[in-house]
Amino acid sequence: MRYGWFLLLLLPFLLAPFPFYLTLLNFFALSGLVALSLYVLTGLAGMTSFAQAAFMGMGAYATALLTVKAGLSPWFGLAAGLALSLLLALVLGGLTVRLKGHFLPLSTIAWQVALYILAGNLVGLTGGHTGLTDLPPLVLLGFPLDNAFRYGLLSLLVLVLAVLALHNLRFSRLGRALLALRGDALAAASFGVDPAALRLKAFLLAGAMAGLAGFLYAHFLRFVNPTPFSLEASIKYLVMAVAGGVGTIPGVLLGAALFTGLEDWLKDLLPLLLGRQGNYETIAYGLVLAGILLLAPQGLFPLLARFLPRKEGSLPRAEPLPLPAPSGARGEVVLEAQGLRKAFGGLLAVNGVFFALRRGEILALIGPNGAGKSTTFNLLTGAIPPDGGRVFLFGKEITGLPPHRIHPLGLGRTFQHPHLFPELSVLENAALGTYARTRAGFSRVLLGLHGEEEARALATAYRALKRVGLEGLALEPAARLTAGQQRLLEIARLLASGAEVLLLDEPAAGLRAGEKRELARLLKALAREGYTVLIVDHDMDLIMGLADRVVVMNYGEKIAEGTPEEVQRNPLVRAAYLGEAA
Known part of the structure; x- marks a missing residue:
């Protein structure tokens, strides 16, 4: 077509x-x-x-x-x-x-x-x-x-x-x-x-x-x-694109066609209406654009597209990209935080936090609201630089590296609130995870020489969706997913990325009881395969039945570490959660 x-x-x-x-x-x-x-x-x-x-x-x-x-x-x-x-x-x-x-x-x-x-x-x-x-x-x-x-x-x-x-x-x-x-x-x-x-x-x-x-x-x-x-010309081109629908190729061409014809017509009509010569087209452009955006905020073409037959996509049939098999001895340290510290003005969000994550285990990072858990996640993944301390991934220091340089080393994360893209399909959202595993640059892509790699990337994303039970929704817009399905899609994107160390920020939020049980089974299966999981969540029933070890934070500091049974008996933990005297 x-x-x-x-x-x-x-x-x-x-x-x-x-x-x-x-x-x-x-x-x-x-x-x-x-x-x-x-x-x-x-x-x-x-x-x-x-x-x-x-x-x-x-x-x-x-x-x-x-x-x-x-x-x-x-x-x-x-x-x-x-x-x-x-x-x-x-x-x-x-x-x-x-x-x-x-x-x-x-x-x-x-x-x-x-x-x-x-x-x-x-x-x-x-x-x-x-x-x-x-x-x-x-x-x-x-x-x-x-x-x-x-x-x-x-x-x-x-x-x-x-x-x-x-x-x-x-x-x-x-x-x-x-x-x-x-x-x-x-x-x-x-x-x-x-x-x-x-x-x-x-x-x-x-x-x-x-x-x-x-x-x-x-x-x-x-x-x-x-x-x-001139600047007026630049404004005219932007008006064309926005009025037609700047998010679609047919939209910008519709806008170009509309305003090319409109410009010549206005140059003849406006002097007759106003009784004087002048460059009044720009004012008219603004009025036309305002009218279009009031009626169709996304532009004319998205409005017209509602009445056009929807093109059905197809599921990928190519061979998926090979998943890098987790390598190394079970129990070896793969991610280590040494004395992490971060302050925001006068607020000390993380203060001297240290722990080690070992291959094949599920480590839970818990604590009351405001304990510093998400900040610790951001320090580990490079989203924010630490004020002090060091981070090691597979023995290599990654302290202060930006996220795009840390991810290819084998670390992936989800977010406290799902970071998905509603204009993309569920399959495309999952395929975003394959970015670092694919190589086609602008030249190859513009010339259409990336087809085989693209097909394999989509097949990899589809395999990841099957792993979390979303394959039936692969071709649906991500905006239609429930909150729980959005969480699962983030995990699917993580699996498609091939990361070995998975940092999950509240993955069970919004999931129903049955979905939480499925999530726990999935994470345990991944751990048996050699993946390593660091999880933050407020569902204590899930955490205590899932984690091999638990690290507890309060007011930015680590106050306890051990098995689920040990931290539940710890008086500092009981004081942090229940207000009991330590």
């Missing part, structure tokens, strides 16, 4: 008798390419950029300067434009992708405005606001693309290839990881995603796509000046 996008190439033939609409078709294709770059940035990675028109400008001016002033082939201009767009994206992204909240879009606005002013004032180089004229037409396979019909075939072909490449990206390890970053960067890092590096790569891809659109724009009009690459 996705190859049906090639039907767009029929449009130039249908519109051949109408030169004006052929021109609009070219503008739609170029706007669609920029809108797709925002699908990568905003729809997948959750970043907002007001600098896409600046990337377009880099691509346009690079080819204009090389062809007009240096007399080189436009294809050298394409290479230079992509290189400069990538360089700008590298600089801008390197400085801004770590920013959060409103700081990222504000910084892209600053870059956009600065580059626009620069292009308008370097008169000797760029021609200033007068611009550069007489760019040569593109020549492809001996045919000059010197009219809207021929150029439309090229621009639509580029658009369709971009759509197919981004479809490959969405249904890949990288697409899942980008969506996870958009929802929860800490959860993504916990299964091996480097948030800053992946966001930067997404920024580079989006910059290259916009730069390519700029190159095509320049040789279509055969004229370049700063106006099409």
Whole structure:
């Protein structure tokens, strides 16, 4: 079905008798390419950029300067434009992708405005606001693309290839990881995603796509000046993507088509209504966008998609990735905390905690609310750095390492509140766990060369779902799961990751009595296979019947350690839980 996008190439033939609409078709294709770059940035990675028109400008001016002033082939201009767009994206992204909240879009606005002013004032180089004229037409396979019909075939072909490449990206390890970053960067890092590096790569891809659109724009009009690459233009492209539905490829193209036609219509209509000339389209864009988002907060296409037949997925049939067999002697120390300490201002959350986790055992970490259990989990997994103490995994010190570097060493975790991604299916959520065990990068994914690895990753995720009893829901959206099923899905994702040391933060919360018994049987079976489990939970019946050893914390300190029977008799433990005198 996705190859049906090639039907767009029929449009130039249908519109051949109408030169004006052929021109609009070219503008739609170029706007669609920029809108797709925002699908990568905003729809997948959750970043907002007001600098896409600046990337377009880099691509346009690079080819204009090389062809007009240096007399080189436009294809050298394409290479230079992509290189400069990538360089700008590298600089801008390197400085801004770590920013959060409103700081990222504000910084892209600053870059956009600065580059626009620069292009308008370097008169000797760029021609200033007068611009550069007489760019040569593109020549492809001996045919000059010197009219809207021929150029439309090229621009639509580029658009369709971009759509197919981004479809490959969405249904890949990288697409899942980008969506996870958009929802929860800490959860993504916990299964091996480097948030800053992946966001930067997404920024580079989006910059290259916009730069390519700029190159095509320049040789279509055969004229370049700063106006099409202003902040207003960047806002227009963002409005297109958001209005259509920035989270879907058809959505951003619907928005591009709608606003490309709307722009020309408004330019004719508004002066008649207002009785004066002016750039009133931006105001109209804002009103149209507000109206669309009031009626359809996710954009137009998700609203329309409700009335379209739902495409049924299929279960994976490939051979799963091999699970790394737990190795080493049973009883050896695999995870050790030595004097961990963490303070938040004047609150000492963890103070001198030490314990060792041995291969094949289930160790429970318990204590009253506020005892420091979750903070200890975060210190062990690198979510927060300790103020003091050390952590060792399989004998290697991991103190202070970020989560994405700790996970591939064999440690995985769940969270106190399930960190799942409702826009992904149950199967895709589980497949997120395979990120660190798969290798396809952006080049392979965009070219569609990752199919075998992707099939094996999904098969691995399905095997993990069967292990926890969720295989019947594999193709359902994760948003439909009950609280208990969400807990089990987190464990399935952990099993798919191949981690040997499993840190489970309140896995029984929300589970019914029968589900808790199934969970206990699963964890005991994993321990017999050589997995090692550290569990935090408030269900004392579950803990006392499950754990081999128990570590008890209170007010950030370890107050007891031993078998379940020993800690239940410990007077310090009874005092912490029941208020009895020690």
